[in-house]
Amino acid sequence: xxxxxxxxxxxxxxxxxxxxxxxxxxxxxxxxxxxxxxxxxxxxxxxxxxxxxxxxxxxxxxxxxxxxxxxxxxxxxxxxxxxxxxxxxxxxxxxxxxxxxxxxxxxxxxxxxxxxxxxxxxxxxxxxxxxxxxxxxxxxxxxxxxxxxxxxxxxxxxxxxxxxxxxxxxxxxxxxxxxxxxxxxxxxxxxxxxxxxxxxxxxxxxxxxxxxxxxxxxxxxxxxxxxxxxxxxxxxxxxxxxxxxxxxxxxxxxxxxxxxxxxxxxxxxxxxxxxxxxxxxxxxxxxxxxxxxxxxxxxxxxxxxxxxxxxxxxxxxxx
Amino acid sequence: xxxxxxxxxxxxxxxxxxxxxxxxxxxxxxxxxxxxxxxxxxxxxxxxxxxxxxxxxxxxxxxxxxxxxxxxxxxxxxxxxxxxxxxxxxxxxxxxxxxxxxxxxxxxxxxxxxxxxxxxxxxxxxxxxxxxxxxxxxxxxxxxxxxxxxxxxxxxxxxxxxxxxxxxxxxxxxxxxxxxxxxxxxxxxxxxxxxxxxxxxxxxxxxxxxxxxxxxxxxxxxxxxxxxxxxxxxxxxxxxxxxxxxxxxxxxxxxxxxxxxxxxxxxxxxxxxxxxxxxxxxxxxxxxxxxxxxxxxxxxxxxxxxxxxxxxxxxxxxx
Numbered sequence: 057x058x059x060x061x062x063x064x065x066x067x068x069x070x071x072x073x074x075x076x077x078x079x080x081x082x083x084x085x086x087x088x089x090x091x092x093x094x095x096x097x098x099x100x101x102x103x104x105x106x107x108x109x110x111x112x113x114x115x116x117x118x119x120x121x122x123x124x125x126x127x128x129x130x131x132x133x134x135x136x137x138x139x140x141x142x143x144x145x146x147x148x149x150x151x152x153x154x155x156x157x158x159x160x161x162x163x164x165x166x167x168x169x170x171x172x173x174x175x176x177x178x179x180x181x182x183x184x185x186x187x188x189x190x191x192x193x194x195x196x197x198x199x200x201x202x203x204x205x206x207x208x209x210x211x212x213x214x215x216x217x218x219x220x221x222x223x224x225x226x227x228x229x230x231x232x233x234x235x236x237x238x239x240x241x242x243x244x245x246x247x248x249x250x251x252x253x254x255x256x257x258x259x260x261x262x263x264x265x266x267x268x269x270x271x272x273x274x275x276x277x278x279x280x281x282x283x284x285x286x287x288x289x290x291x292x293x294x295x296x297x298x299x300x301x302x303x304x305x306x307x308x309x310x311x312x313x314x315x316x317x318x319x320x321x322x323x324x325x326x327x328x329x330x331x332x333x334x335x336x337x338x339x340x341x342x343x344x345x346x347x348x349x350x351x352x353x354x355x356x357x358x359x360x361x362x363x364x365x366x367x368x369x370x371x372x373x374x375x
Numbered sequence: 376x377x378x379x380x381x382x383x384x385x386x387x388x389x390x391x392x393x394x395x396x397x398x399x400x401x402x403x404x405x406x407x408x409x410x411x412x413x414x415x416x417x418x419x420x421x422x423x424x425x426x427x428x429x430x431x432x433x434x435x436x437x438x439x440x441x442x443x444x445x446x447x448x449x450x451x452x453x454x455x456x457x458x459x460x461x462x463x464x465x466x467x468x469x470x471x472x473x474x475x476x477x478x479x480x481x482x483x484x485x486x487x488x489x490x491x492x493x494x495x496x497x498x499x500x501x502x503x504x505x506x507x508x509x510x511x512x513x514x515x516x517x518x519x520x521x522x523x524x525x526x527x528x529x530x531x532x533x534x535x536x537x538x539x540x541x542x543x544x545x546x547x548x549x550x551x552x553x554x555x556x557x558x559x560x561x562x563x564x565x566x567x568x569x570x571x572x573x574x575x576x577x578x579x580x581x582x583x584x585x586x587x588x589x590x591x592x593x594x595x596x597x598x599x600x601x602x603x604x605x606x607x608x609x610x611x612x613x614x615x616x617x618x619x620x621x622x623x624x625x626x627x628x629x630x631x632x633x634x635x636x637x638x639x640x641x642x643x644x645x646x647x648x649x650x651x652x653x654x655x656x657x658x659x660x661x662x663x664x665x666x667x668x669x670x671x672x673x674x675x676x677x678x679x680x681x682x683x684x685x686x687x688x689x690x691x692x693x694x
Contacts, residue, residue, distance in 0.1 A: 161576060257480060260619040281600040282614050292691050295601050295612035300579040332694040372611050374693040375651040 074188045075117040075140045077321040079106045080181050080205050081195025081220075081310075082153055083120040083130075083144065088349065089158035089169075090304050098350040099130045100155060102195035102220070105307035108354050109314030109341045110193075111137035112362060114321040119143035119183055119205075123151035123175045133351060143184050150175040163305050163346075164279040183208045191321045193313060194240070196220040199232040206239045216326050218242035219271070220313060226252050234269055241326075242273035244313050250276050259284055260291070273326075275316070275335065277309055285335050292332050297343035297369050304349045308342040311354065315341030340365045393507045394436040394459045396640040398425045399500050399524050400514025400539075400629075401472055402439040402449075402463065407668065408477035409623050417669040418449045419474060421514035421539070424626035427673050428633030428660045430456035431681060433640040436505070438462035438524075440498045442470040452670060462503050469494040482624050482665075483598040502527045510640040512632060513559070515539040518551040525558045535645050537561035538590070539632060545571050553588055560645075561592035563632050569595050578603055579610065592645075594635070594654065596628055604654050611651050616662035616688050623668045627661040630673065634660030659684045 081103030087096045103120045110116045117140035126146065134141060156170040176197070183205055192214055194202040202219060211217075219240045225233050226249060233253075237243065243266060247259060256262035263274040263286040274286040280302075282295040316338035323330050340362060347353045400422030406415045422439045429435045436459035445465065453460060475489040495516070502524055511533055513521040521538060530536070538559045544552050545568060552572075556562065562585060566578060575581040582593040582605040593605040599621070601614040635657035642649050659681060666672045 258619055258621075260617055278600070281597070284614075284617060290691070291617060292694075293614035293617050294692065294694075295603075295614050298579055298603060298610060298612050300577060302577075329694075336694045370694065372609070373613065375611075375613075375648075375655045375689065 075115040075186055076188045077110055077114050077116045077191045077193070077317060078119060078143075078183065078185075078189055078209075079103050079110070079116065079193045079195055079314075079317075080119040080143075080183065080202075081106060081193075081197060082176065083118075083122050083126070084153045084155050085127075085130075086154070086306060086350065087156040088304055088306050090163070091159065091161060092303050093349070095304075095349045099133055100306060100350060101153065102197075102310045104130075104134065105310035105345065105351065105354075106193060106195055106314040106317075107134065107139045108137050108351055109311040109345070110318030110321070111139055112341075112357065112359065113315070113318030113337070116140065116318070116321075117143055117184070117186070119145075119181050121145045121147055121175045121179045121181075122153075124148045126152045133355065136355070143182075145179075145182070147175040147178065150178070157306070159305060163302050166306065181205050181208075185209055189213070190215040190324075191317055192217045193317050194219040194236075195310065195313070196222050196225075199225050199229050199236045203232070203236045203239065206236065211239070215324075216241050216317075216320060218244060218273075218313070218317060220244045220309070221249065223249055223252055237266075237270040240271050242275065243271040244275045244277065244309075244316075246277045246279065246309070247281075260286075263291070273331065277312060279305075279308075283312070283335050283339060285331055287328055287331055290328055292328075292335065294335055294339055295373060297339050297365070298372070299343055299346065302346045305346050306349075307345050307351070311345040312338040312342040314338075336369060337362075337366060340369055394434040394505055395507045396429055396433050396435045396510045396512070396636060397438060397462075397502065397504075397508055398422050398429070398435065398512045398514055398633075398636075399438040399462075399502065399521075400425060400512075400516060401495065402437075402441050402445070403472045403474050404446075405473070405625060405669070406475040407623055407625050409482070410478065410480055411622050412668070414623075414668045418452055419625060419669060420472065421516075421629045423449075423453065424629035424664065424670065424673075425512060425514055425633040425636075426453065426458045427456055427670055428630040428664070429637030429640070430458055431660075431676065431678065432634070432637030432656070435459065435637070435640075436462055436503070438464075438500055438502055440464040440466055440494045440500075441472075442494045443467045445471045452674065455674070462501075464498075464501070466494040466497065469497070476625070478624060482621050485625065500524050504528055508532070509534040509643075510636055511536045512636050513538040513555075514629065514632070515541050515544075518544055518548050518555045522551070522555045522558065525555065530558070534643075535560050535636075535639060537563060537592075537632070537636060539563045539628070540568065542568055542571055556585075556589040559590050561594065562590040563594045563596065563628075563635075565596045565598065565628070566600075579605075582610070592650065596631060598624075598627075602631070602654050602658060604650055606647055606650055609647055611647075611654065613654055613658055614692060616658050616684070617691070618662055618665065621665045624665050625668075626664050626670070630664040631657040631661040633657075655688060656681075656685060659688055
């Protein structure tokens with residue numbers, strides 16, 4: 057599904073009511089240092105990466121909060137992809153969420169240097185549910201707020217509710233997280249988070265335990281080592297897309313989820329086969345993201361490049 | 376290719392001269408401790424694992440040395456699979472090579488507790504080249520001896536010469552290793568060894584550098600994270616076969632190589648497609664090995680189990 061790129065059409069689309077995918081998460085201003093360079097004050101946030109990426113597959117709406125300092129330039133970036141921003145609240149009393157982090161030679165894990173939650177501290181997400189909403193992604197944030205979003209959405213109408221989380225919530229709000237897990241169909245988390253949440257070293261055992269908590273579909277991201285998917289009595293394993301130059305891993309997990317959810321929304325059904333394809337698309341989208349700072353590489357992307365890399369990925373992994 | 380299992384036929388086959396695959400390596404007595412148990416004095420060694428495993432695909436001959444203490448029982452294990460043992464030298468002046476090691480919670484890397492090289496110290500491999508020899512595997516040992524083997528083999532007649540190595544040789548005999556690399560078609564090594572040998576953190580860059588040293592085919596094993604293959608201008612990536620219970624990783628790398636080389640020998644040609652299949656078979660064979668101590672799981676194996684797991688592996692990785 058190709059999105060139009062002119063401003064006029066973008067405006068029209070935003071007032072229409074046909075976005076089947078909703079993401080609730082963060083929009084941020086990041087400062088990032090990697091072994092290959094650094095960037096101050098660049099566009100980031102889980103919902104920004106997710107929505108930009110999923111928009112290559114399906115119309116998408118974003119629910120998040122920013123402060124009075126949020127640059128018009130970043131809003132324009134999201135509008136390039138025709139993302140419905142009606143749910144992007146501007147809190148004039150505060151500043152946009154800021155994250156400062158770095159990566160060392162092992163690009164697999166970010167080291168947080170500084171965090172200013174700012175407007176996130178008072179965020180009380182109000183979801184504007186449109187008629188066509190079928191897929192919901194709760195990007196990484198407070199599990200109590202994730203539950204609040206679920207309560208606002210008419211659950212029986214949804215085809216899939218998925219959730220991301222992180223170490224911080226597993227450690228500080230485990231009960232809340234376990235509670236929200238009862239209400240979702242899918243969880244996306246990394247290998248370390250799986251071990252922390254379940255106490256299991258082995259990821260297959262960990263995934264089984266998580267499925268007992270609620271979500272029938274468990275997606276475990278292993279960074280440069282690929283991804284595992286568990287669904288019903290089946291599982292699926294993919295390596296990462298091999299890259300010679302990983303420049304900045306920020307947003308890789310969010311764009312993995314964006315590609316995966318975007319593809320599932322596009323095809324409109326959740327089966328073993330569509331899930332396999334979905335994590336392959338997620339892998340591809342993440343592989344583009346890490347090639348440049350911020351959303352820079354995604355902004356150069358087109359359908360042809362996505363499809364070409366998807367076919368190459370199939371060629372180098374299928375036997 | 377199914378091997379006969381009766382002793383009479385085994386004896387006949389050993390005097391025949393139709394083993395297209397030769398492995399030169401170690402035969403050992405191991406003592407292994409894992410988080411799940413320990414085993415004293417069990418059968419091990421790179422050439423033992425390799426030959427037992429590859430014999431499921433092709434007739435194979437083994438060149439190695441043991442001491443006067445080598446248990447008849449272990450010889451019988453190799454004869455179960457009809458392996459040609461004419462090249463298994465018995466040095467009556469010494470004891471068989473012994474390795475003692477352990478694995479901690481992270482099963483990815485062995486910790487060596489004790490090594491007695493014993494008869495390996497005087498090993499001077501004499502290769503008995505038969506008419507049908509086409510594939511040669513130099514398991515992990517002194518690169519000067521690996522070169523000695525290559526010099527005894529009529530190179531133009533070989534379809535593929537492959538080599539394994541380890542950190543110890545990269546650190547202590549790098550010049551010898553670089554010299555032998557000029558004479559082989561393929562190298563099999565792990566991710567840490569790749570980084571040590573090339574100074575490159577990125578494995579694609581590392582593989583490119585190794586290809587400049589000589590071998591056109593580079594196989595990088597990443598343990599539980601799968602394998603990368605580089606061949607001409609192509610590359611290929613596979614995850615490991617996901618296992619719920621890894622019991623003892625000893626021999627995983629050797630049986631990976633055994634499955635890979637055994638399959639290549641069986642199909643008789645080295646192309647991008649056969650190499651892909653070969654590393655998938657290698658992955659499968661390693662996944663069996665780690666399920667029990669020593670060669671125990673391999674000894675319970677049959678063609679049906681191999682083929683079933685291969686098909687399952689395809690199902691859970693291809694999209």
